[in-house]
Every structure is written in C-alpha cells, then in structure tokens.
Amino acid sequence: MFRNTARCIDAICVIAGALIAHEIRFSAPFELGGTERILIAFNCVLMLLLFPAFGVYDTWRGKSLPMMLARVATAWIVVAATGPVLVFTLHRMDAVSRLWFGYSTLISGMLIVTSKLAIHLLVRTARRRGLNHKTVAIVGAPGFSRTLLAHMEHASHAGYKPVCVFDTTAETTSPFSPRLGSLPVLTDIDTFAAKVRTEHINEVWLALSLSEEHTIYQFTRAFRHDFVNLRLIPDVRSLALFNSSFTDVLGLPTLNLTATPTSPLQMWPKLIFDRLFAMTALTLLAPLFAVLGIAIKLTSPGPVFFTQERKGIDGRTFRIYKFRSMKLHREAAGHLTQAKRGDSRVTKLGAFMRRTSLDELPQFFNVLLGHMSVVGPRPHALEHDDFYKDLVYGYMYRYRIKPGITGWAQVNGYRGATTKVEKMEARVKFDLFYIHNWSFWFDIRIVFITIFKGILGPNAY
Incomplete structure (x- = not known):
C-alpha cells in the first residue's frame, strides 16, 4: 500500500515539474505539445520501472538518509537522461524546448527528493512518538546486547523497539534470569521461541560471534517455520581492532576489519572545505608569512622553512612544511630528540612561534597540495612512528585518513612533546574517537575550538 502511494506521489511530482517548467518557459502551464506529453508519460513509466531497481521503494528504516536521497537523485538522473534518447529516436528533437526540458528535469527531481525527505521526516517523528x-528480540551475550540496546535508544527514529533478550552465556536452567535494564532476559530457547510467537515479535537479532555456528544454527532451526525476520549482527569485537563495516567485493558481503573508514563520496565535503580554507588562509596570512620569514632570517642563520618526511593517508610519505624554530643542528641517523622545556636548540622567536602555533601555518601548503587536511590526527616524525607503533594499541590506524593541522586530540590539550607512552596512548584514543565519529560538522566544531581556544599551547615548547 505504502509503495503504491509512493509511486503515485513520484508520478505526480514528474507531471507537476513539467507543468511548472512550462509555466516558467512559456507562461502557459497546460498548453503542452504532443511530444512533450509523450516525454512526460515516458518518464513516468520508466521511473516506475527503474526506481525499484535502484531500491528507492525499499524500506528506509535504519538506513543512512543522505545515501538513500543520493540513490533517489541518481535514479531520477538515469530516467531523465533516457528521455532525450526516445525523442531522438522519434526524430522529434526540434519539437522539444531544451530549456523546458532542463527546467522540467531539475524541478521534478527536486520535487521527488523533497517529497521523500518530507515523508521520511514525518515517519521519523511518528516513530519517536511510539x-x-x-519489535525486536536480541540473542547474545549481555555485553554486546547492551551495545545494541544503546544503538536502538540513540536511533529511536529508526523505529525498532526491543522486547526481550536471550542470554547465551547464562548457565542456569531457569527459563528467566535477571533483567537487562527494563527488559526480561530469557535463558531457555523454547520459552524464548514461544514468547516471540505469542507476542508476534517482528525481528530476532542474533548478536553472536562468527565462531558460534552451533548457536546460530539452533535459532535458525527453531524459527524455520516462522515468518519472523532473523538477522545476524556479528560480534566482531574479538576480531577487529576498530569499528568494522560491511562492503561488497565481487558480489560477496565482506567485513572490513581495518579498511579505510569512510568512502570517497563521504569525504567530498571535507576535500572541498580543505582546499577553500587553505587558499583563504594562505591569502589572508601572506603578510604574516612575509614578516615571520624576514624575522627568522634576521634572528638565526639558515632556511626560513623546516621540512621533514611524515606519513600521510595509508602510510604514503610526504614532506611537511613548518617555519624553522630551531638553530641548525645535526642528529644521528634514525634518532630524533623531541624539544623540551628550555631546549637550547629553540630560538627565542622559535619559542614564541611554537607556543602560538605560528610555526604550523606553512602546513596550509600541504593541505592545498592534498597531503594533509585542516582537521585530522597530527602526523608524527617517522622515528616516532617506528617507536610507538608496537607500544600503543591502534597507533598506525590513525593514518587511515589524512593527517591534519589540528585535531580532536590537540583541542583537548594533547599538544607538544610526548615524553611518556601514556601521553601518546591518550592522544591516540582521541584520534581514534575522531575517526570513528567523523562528520563534516565535527570538523567545523574542531576548527572553531582551535580558533577560539586552542591556538595557544602550554605544552608546546
């Protein structure tokens, strides 16, 4: 019923878009030509045929809203691009206004996307109100079951309501064990199956590790004659170092254990922001660059810029740029001494630049060149990478995304030298939290915190 209603709304949007476009182009909304009418009808029919293939009419429950809207927009572009082929085949290209066709495609697409967004938001509001x-029953160990329950509570708009939990770790013979929050916890599979059938629970989620094949088989066999949705949500906490996700490889569902956490499409806003921000910063700061460059030359011999090899995304090395803040000196190969308080190698001007982060400004050139991002985990010297990678859990995973000029660790006070492994562990925890919870608006938040709070660094010397 809902899908048929959605199809009717989409067809109305196509027709309405064509009429509005005709009004804009010719000031006569209902005086459509024969070829235009054929094109509109063709688009409606093709849309009803192709949209299901793109999954437009599948349930959006629990799925990413931006990705679903992108799927709708892609499906409509395919439909609209096929229309001119029909007109060309009929040798009627001269009978269709190109401007009207462009307006019609754009307006109809906007109406379709807007209508689906509005309906989705209404449904989300309804779900939040109960x-x-x-209804969902969870099967698994209490720890992972609590994780799923927290996700459900956080995403109440998805409309999943937990009813009960089956504890696979309980050793008691009693059919019931202590409650998990407000939910009853069952330990007998027959009692659990009876409850699912009696209360007409919609879905059973098996929150089990991949090694528990016998338990998975038990529940699939127990519900083999029922029409309940049985889903496996694998508990891979013992297998993966980090948050895992599924992808498609050669048509096979594949679990990413330590793959790049975000897709290129998701990163486009970040890439555009990085370039625009870097160009703006370099333009506005050009006079300051000139002043600092002259000051560095006048106060100590040597080059204006300090360069050093650092690791970038996926471990690819690049040369980072900074204003030189130390006197020229040599170090033994493979050895790097971190700056410390009162370090004699740091010039007076260099100490000021390091405290105020002015020495970091040339890294906007690295952002412009695509080596770095404005926000991301800070890249460390290669010698430090070799030292900490075996000491700090998850250290190298930081390089799964572009390193940044500023980051979540830096605005939380983790700047400067890391003289203890514990300090690096804390910094890495903040970096991993950033990676797992990344969003474009998270980046904007960090930029504002850096500008208004994090420029001065008491731990940088």
Missing part, C-alpha cells in the same frame, strides 16, 4: 515500530 508509532510505526518493529
């Missing part, structure tokens, strides 16, 4: 729920 309507349109799917």
